Amino acid sequence: MRALVAFAIMAGLLAAVWHVQSPTVALGMLNLCLISAIMALGVNIQWGYAGLFNVGIMGFAALGGVAAVLVSKSPVGEAWTAGGAEIGITLLCFVATIAATIFVHRKTRGRRGHFFLVMLVAVIGYLATRHFYGPATDAIESVNPGKTGYLGGLGLPIIFSWIVGGLFAAGAAWLVGKIALGLRADYLAIATLGISEIIVAVLKNEDWLTRGVKNVTGLPRPVPYEVDLQQSDWFREKVEGFAADKLAGLTGDAKEDMLSGLITEYSGLFVKLCYAGLFTCVLIVILTLCVLALNSPWGRMIRAIRDNEVAAEAMGKDVKGRHLQIFVLGSAVVGIAGAMLTTLDGQFTPGTYQPLRFTFLIWVMVVVGGSGNNLGAVIGGFFIWFLWVEAEPAGKWLIDAATSGMAADSGLRLHLIDNAQHMRVFVMGLVLLLVMRFTPGGILPERVKAR
Amino acid sequence: MVEWLNPLILMANFVLLPGLVYGSQLALGALGITLVFGILRFSNFAHGDTMAFGTMVTILFTWLLQSWGVSLGPLPTALLALPIGILATVLFLLGTDRLVYRHYRDVNAKPITFLMASIGIMFMMNGLIRFVIGPGDQNFLDGERFIIKAREFKKLTGLDEGLAIRTSQVMTVVVTIILVIALFWFLQRTKTGKAMRAYSDNETLARLSGIDPERVVRITWILAAGLATIAGVLYGLDKSFKPFTYFQLLLPMFAAAIVGGLGKPIGAIVGGFIIAFSEVMLTYAYKKLGGYILPEEWQPDGLLQLLSTDYKFAISFVILVVVLLVRPTGIFKGKVV
Numbered sequence: 009m010r011a012l013v014a015f016a017i018m019a020g021l022l023a024a025v026w027h028v029q030s031p032t033v034a035l036g037m038l039n040l041c042l043i044s045a046i047m048a049l050g051v052n053i054q055w056g057y058a059g060l061f062n063v064g065i066m067g068f069a070a071l072g073g074v075a076a077v078l079v080s081k082s083p084v085g086e087a088w089t090a091g092g093a094e095i096g097i098t099l100l101c102f103v104a105t106i107a108a109t110i111f112v113h114r115k116t117r118g119r120r121g122h123f124f125l126v127m128l129v130a131v132i133g134y135l136a137t138r139h140f141y142g143p144a145t146d147a148i149e150s151v152n153p154g155k156t157g158y159l160g161g162l163g164l165p166i167i168f169s170w171i172v173g174g175l176f177a178a179g180a181a182w183l184v185g186k187i188a189l190g191l192r193a194d195y196l197a198i199a200t201l202g203i204s205e206i207i208v209a210v211l212k213n214e215d216w217l218t219r220g221v222k223n224v225t226g227l228p229r230p231v232p233y234e235v236d237l238q239q240s241d242w243f244r245e246k247v248e249g250f251a252a253d254k255l256a257g258l259t260g261d262a263k264e265d266m267l268s269g270l271i272t273e274y275s276g277l278f279v280k281l282c283y284a285g286l287f288t289c290v291l292i293v294i295l296t297l298c299v300l301a302l303n304s305p306w307g308r309m310i311r312a313i314r315d316n317e318v319a320a321e322a323m324g325k326d327v328k329g330r331h332l333q334i335f336v337l338g339s340a341v342v343g344i345a346g347a348m349l350t351t352l353d354g355q356f357t358p359g360t361y362q363p364l365r366f367t368f369l370i371w372v373m374v375v376v377g378g379s380g381n382n383l384g385a386v387i388g389g390f391f392i393w394f395l396w397v398e399a400e401p402a403g404k405w406l407i408d409a410a411t412s413g414m415a416a417d418s419g420l421r422l423h424l425i426d427n428a429q430h431m432r433v434f435v436m437g438l439v440l441l442l443v444m445r446f447t448p449g450g451i452l453p454e455r456v457k458a459r
Numbered sequence: 460m461v462e463w464l465n466p467l468i469l470m471a472n473f474v475l476l477p478g479l480v481y482g483s484q485l486a487l488g489a490l491g492i493t494l495v496f497g498i499l500r501f502s503n504f505a506h507g508d509t510m511a512f513g514t515m516v517t518i519l520f521t522w523l524l525q526s527w528g529v530s531l532g533p534l535p536t537a538l539l540a541l542p543i544g545i546l547a548t549v550l551f552l553l554g555t556d557r558l559v560y561r562h563y564r565d566v567n568a569k570p571i572t573f574l575m576a577s578i579g580i581m582f583m584m585n586g587l588i589r590f591v592i593g594p595g596d597q598n599f600l601d602g603e604r605f606i607i608k609a610r611e612f613k614k615l616t617g618l619d620e621g622l623a624i625r626t627s628q629v630m631t632v633v634v635t636i637i638l639v640i641a642l643f644w645f646l647q648r649t650k651t652g653k654a655m656r657a658y659s660d661n662e663t664l665a666r667l668s669g670i671d672p673e674r675v676v677r678i679t680w681i682l683a684a685g686l687a688t689i690a691g692v693l694y695g696l697d698k699s700f701k702p703f704t705y706f707q708l709l710l711p712m713f714a715a716a717i718v719g720g721l722g723k724p725i726g727a728i729v730g731g732f733i734i735a736f737s738e739v740m741l742t743y744a745y746k747k748l749g750g751y752i753l754p755e756e757w758q759p760d761g762l763l764q765l766l767s768t769d770y771k772f773a774i775s776f777v778i779l780v781v782v783l784l785v786r787p788t789g790i791f792k793g794k795v796v
Binding site for chain 1: 501502504559562570571572574575576578579580581582583584585586587589590591593594706707709710713714717767769770772773775776779780783784787
């Protein structure tokens with residue numbers, strides 16, 4: 009019941025944007041709301057179900073973004089011939105180094121000189137890797153650096169990248185989880201914060217893989233392009249049918265002008281609607297899976313572990329194993345959302361991954377929506393994204409009104425209006441603290457069934 | 460004759476001095492984190508932004524003083540504005556404690572709840588800082604920039620390598636030494652300091668002995684605010700002030716506190732220098748040093764840089780991970796709650 013009211017209010021808010029601002033703004037917001045909701049679901053799996061504190065969401069989302077590039081871009085043949093083999097050897101060297109280090113560590117553990125042997129193997133391996141790495145990346149990056157300068161991708165439809173992005177994030181999460189799970193919660197938080205910074209640093213600097221800060225633009229789309237729609241006959245007919253009342257009474261050139269204007273407007277809306285449809289499908293699938301999982305015996309076990317680890321362990325539950333599972337699953341969902349976001353943007357820009365926007369904002373969504381409640385995470389994603397976007401013009405307007413007594417060219421006033429957009433960060437913190445203090449359960453609290 | 464001095468001066472200029480300065484800044488920051496962890500038992504994610512907040516207030520007052528024509532001669536004017544920055548930060552932290560954290564202490568919330576509340580405060584501070592001073596770079600250094608310039612040093616000694624010592628570097632090291640001595644004197648000798656250590660070791664026992672927990676918490680916030688502001692101002696004078704950089708300092712500072720042992724002040728200092736020197740030594744390009752100490756035929760082609768500076772976060776992270784795996788309590792046996 010409460011969920012229904014919450015979603016009705018949210019729909020009302022989006023409808024208000026549709027009428028007051030414009031349909032384009034509303035649909036654009038809806039698409040990002042959907043993606044935010046999926047990310048929030050992923051974090052809710054980790055925090056709400058199991059109480060795992062992950063502050064590396066940015067990194068997992070960025071891995072999803074890379075997947076979009078690596079899957080959809082067509083391969084750069086020249087770069088592959090120039091440095092493909094060498095980069096393969098480099099990667100082999102890298103993997104061999106790690107394997108050898110772990111092997112030596114296991115074999116000599118507890119003996120004298122263990123530390124030095126391990127360090128020796130690691131350093132030799134590192135130097136060997138560096139030896140192949142330099143020439144390989146130079147060769148790849150010098151192939152037409154203005155346009156490519158990287159290996160490119162597989163040239164597959166971009167929609168596959170949503171799955172691949174999930175797999176990438178899951179792999180990274182498995183590695184982090186192996187290291188940091190089982191330690192106290194703060195350590196997991198700091199370790200994930202570190203890994204996300206490193207992932208983004210790698211994506212910014214490894215030009216051979218992602219073009220780094222030069223960005224990859226023009227990713228293929230899973231939906232039609234506006235230009236193609238505008239030239240197709242069936243779309244023209246559809247618009248004519250749809251806007252018959254607007255066109256009625258117009259003839260000749262006036263009608264033609266009106267029609268072409270409408271076609272341009274509607275083609276943009278149509279593309280956004282296509283995205284919205286795709287994203288809604290993904291959201292519904294993931295949400296259904298989440299709801300089923302949470303209500304299953306597995307879900308009860310996870311919550312039991314969260315509420316009392318010691319007791320759950322005494323009952324024979326594999327706490328560490330379940331935590332790793334949960335961590336990998338949640339991160340995979342975030343990776344999927346990250347790939348979807350890059351698909352929607354149509355470009356991969358490593359410079360835009362900011363922890364405030366990609367990690368902590370998602371946290372606010374989960375807490376405000378109601379941690380432990382799947383629908384809560386979804387409504388939190390919608391609501392907080394809406395607030396995040398709308399707080400910007402609202403803040404500007406507010407500052408403008410508050411300083412209207414000052415002279416129009418006053419330096420202070422201009423400075424305040426200029427920086428008003430940053431007030432939304434402040435508002436988010438305030439919302440988080442208020443919700444935590446006064447309604448700790450969030451908008452839709454976790455339902456605890458009395459049995 | 461003194462040819463062997465050249466490589467030594469080179470290393471002093473590019474590794475020893477920067478490492479010492481950066482290590483001091485990290486140590487001061489990590490001290491704040493470790494104090495809050497020892498007393499309040501949570502990892503304060505707002506610490507980076509606390510540093511930025513204190514620095515921002517200091518910068519604003521520095522500008523005001525500069526516009527009045529006040530200056531400290533060769534020293535930066537920021538030193539005069541520093542007390543006001545500290546005062547503002549102390550008031551802000553005490554305010555947040557009163558409005559946010561105290562409630563969670565009263566209901567005996569889990570450490571993770573405190574951590575999330577600190578994220579909320581981090582957001583608010585971050586928004587406030589960007590609103591007031593903007594997200595861009597600010598330079599507020601004035602006075603004499605150098606104590607010794609590289610060129611003067613070369614002329615003075617007749618060596619090929621120069622040693623440049625900046626005012627801000629000397630100031631950082633001197634201030635850190637004074638602060639650390641004062642802090643340890645406070646913790647070891649005064650009654651309040653002893654009460655804090657007792658509270659950190661065993662909260663229940665401390666309460667039973669009549670130690671006022673609220674007073675201990677207040678003092679902790681005051682110390683954390685002072686240390687954070689000073690660390691932030693020194694970092695800003697040495698490099699430059701940019702809110703996002705301060706946020707990113709969280710990772711090395713946490714790494715320093717954990718490596719030394721959370722809750723142990725001495726550990727935070729040692730940890731700060733370990734992290735700083737690892738970063739500086741691994742990202743320095745040793746090509747020139749190779750030119751001095753290696754024979755002609757061994758000269759390498761590359762820069763001899765082990766790791767690009769873009770990956771300096773990876774260093775803090777790897778050290779952190781190794782410590783977590785090998786010795787989760789850190790070097791000085793800190794807390795693992």
